Amino acid sequence: MEMIITHLIGDLRTLKACSLTCRSWYIATVPHLHYVLTLRDTRPEKTLQRLKPLSKLRSPGLNTRVKGIRVREGPGPHPWFVPQAFSRSDLRHFSAFANVQTLVLEFVHLYRFIPDVERYFGHFSQTLRSIAMHDIYCTPRQLSHFLSLFSNLDDIKIQYVSHRPSITAIPDTELIPFSAPRLQGRLELYDFPWIGACADLITSCGLRFRYMDLRRVGGCVPILLEACAETLETLRFGLTEGSGGKYFYRSITGYDLMSNRIPYPLVTP
Amino acid sequence: MWATYTNLTGRHAFVREAFLSITSPAFSELVIVIDDEDIPHLNLDFTLFRTLSTMNKVKSFKLVFLAEVMDPHRDGGMEGVLQSLAGALGSVAAAGWLNFLDSPPAIHATRLPELRLRSTFD
Numbered sequence: 001m002e003m004i005i006t007h008l009i010g011d012l013r014t015l016k017a018c019s020l021t022c023r024s025w026y027i028a029t030v031p032h033l034h035y036v037l038t039l040r041d042t043r044p045e046k047t048l049q050r051l052k053p054l055s056k057l058r059s060p061g062l063n064t065r066v067k068g069i070r071v072r073e074g075p076g077p078h079p080w081f082v083p084q085a086f087s088r089s090d091l092r093h094f095s096a097f098a099n100v101q102t103l104v105l106e107f108v109h110l111y112r113f114i115p116d117v118e119r120y121f122g123h124f125s126q127t128l129r130s131i132a133m134h135d136i137y138c139t140p141r142q143l144s145h146f147l148s149l150f151s152n153l154d155d156i157k158i159q160y161v162s163h164r165p166s167i168t169a170i171p172d173t174e175l176i177p178f179s180a181p182r183l184q185g186r187l188e189l190y191d192f193p194w195i196g197a198c199a200d201l202i203t204s205c206g207l208r209f210r211y212m213d214l215r216r217v218g219g220c221v222p223i224l225l226e227a228c229a230e231t232l233e234t235l236r237f238g239l240t241e242g243s244g245g246k247y248f249y250r251s252i253t254g255y256d257l258m259s260n261r262i263p264y265p266l267v268t269p
Numbered sequence: 270m271w272a273t274y275t276n277l278t279g280r281h282a283f284v285r286e287a288f289l290s291i292t293s294p295a296f297s298e299l300v301i302v303i304d305d306e307d308i309p310h311l312n313l314d315f316t317l318f319r320t321l322s323t324m325n326k327v328k329s330f331k332l333v334f335l336a337e338v339m340d341p342h343r344d345g346g347m348e349g350v351l352q353s354l355a356g357a358l359g360s361v362a363a364a365g366w367l368n369f370l371d372s373p374p375a376i377h378a379t380r381l382p383e384l385r386l387r388s389t390f391d
Contacts (some may be wrong), residue, residue: 196282215302226290233293236300236335 006094008032014020034065037097040072041080053095063096073107075135076144080110083120097122102130110138110146115170117146118178125178130155130185137164141172148177148204154185158192177204184231188213195219202227212236291328299324300333305378308336308353311381318366332374334358337381347378354378 005028009016012033019029071081079126084096103124113120128150136143136158147153185203187209195254198220207227213236214221225232301320303311321332336350337342345352354376361367 022320090357213300213302222290229290229292231293231295233295234298234300235296238302238304 001025005029005032021244024118030062031065034062035070036102037066037072037232038070038072039081041074054090063093064099066097067099068102069097069141070098070104071106071108073105073109075107079107079109079112081108083116086120091115091120092134094120097126098123099118099126100124102132103128104132104134106134108136110136110166111142111164113255114142114145115140115175117149121146123147125149125151129160130157132157133159133161135160135162137162139164139172140194141200143194143197144200144204145175147201148179148181148207151179153181154181155187156183157186158189159190159193161197163194180205182208184208184210187228189217189220190215192217192220195223198223198227210234271349293294297330299330300331300335302335303336303354303362304381305336305353306348308350308357311357315364315366318361322335322369323391329371332370334374334376336376336378337376341380347380350378351376 001024005015005018006024008018008029009101014212015029019026019033024031073079103121110117118125129152131147131150131153138146138161140163147156182207187207189212193216202223207224208231209224209228210231210233212228212234214224214225214230215238217224221237225235286361292378324330325332334354336354341347358367358374358376362373
């Protein structure tokens with residue numbers, strides 16, 4: 001039975017059917033069924049009810065089985081995953097996920113959680129190992145401030161970021177890192193041109209990645225190579241990115257072929 | 270050894286400088302990712318391999334070419350993409366541009382997820 005279940009990991013529909021077979025099958029499938037919790041926009045007209053399903057998970061004690069949380073915002077202008085959506089009980093339920101190791105945020109307006117990120121995400125600070133973000137809205141400093149919250153974070157994956165002017169109560173310059181995360185695993189950046197954010201991460205957290213996958217990251221590459229110089233094992237980069245190879249030098253070094261300009265001075269050891 | 274590079278300027282010297290910064294004894298693999306749609310008109314010119322040769326002299330590594338396939342069911346599928354890439358690299362090898370490597374480059378193909386981040390859980 002365990003072998004069958006193992007083969008079905010990822011196929012939620014079949015796993016749900018298996019869980020209805022009998023109690024032993026239910027017990028075998030339930031860890032996989034609740035491994036990832038996805039919060040997504042299903043009722044766009046009622047912002048404050050989005051987090052209500054969290055209370056259903058709490059009652060049977062299933063929240064301890066959740067190892068990953070994915071927040072799926074839409075690309076629209078009216079986000080639902082915002083601090084205002086958390087009532088006191090919603091926040092209590094959300095904070096009950098004590099074993100989350102992976103967090104995925106899609107289209108989340110991160111800047112709205114500044115400066116209270118610790119209030120909403122602080123319970124992940126010790127357990128989180130991996131974070132993936134797609135189309136996040138924030139400033140470079142807010143991003144590094146947020147990432148510094150997770151002291152055991154090893155892997156970071158970011159695809160697209162949208163700069164938002166700092167409109168929070170605390171100016172960016174006053175955002176102090178919470179900790180220096182481990183950052184010893186994988187760094188994957190796609191369309192990430194923020195040299196400032198990389199510099200912030202290097203300064204506040206230190207980087208010790210062993211694996212880097214860098215695509216269309218502009219001038220970030222040299223400083224990332226330099227920061228991970230002693231730990232890097234594998235470097236992966238895009239040769240063509242649909243451009244027939246002409247972006248090679250920009251991709252690998254940040255060297256701008258068009259302007260013949262080197263964007264960041266390298267210090268040779 | 271480095272006297273070879275003293276006359277290098279601009280981008281070539283910059284590539285060397287970037288790789289000189291890597292001091293990790295564990296650094297061993299350089300993976301070049303190519304979109305499968307670019308393979309038919311791939312511009313694998315000598316400049317690229319001269320740069321890779323420079324990199325390899327600075328820090329020896331295993332070279333891997335990885336094709337990211339958008340639609341594995343199209344045309345020849347993954348096998349077709351692999352054959353196309355192998356063909357493109359075959360002509361490069363015939364020209365002697367890969368002679369700087371200790372072993373031939375590895376060639377792999379992988380499916381490009383619809384959204385790269387979705388692969389975190391899917």
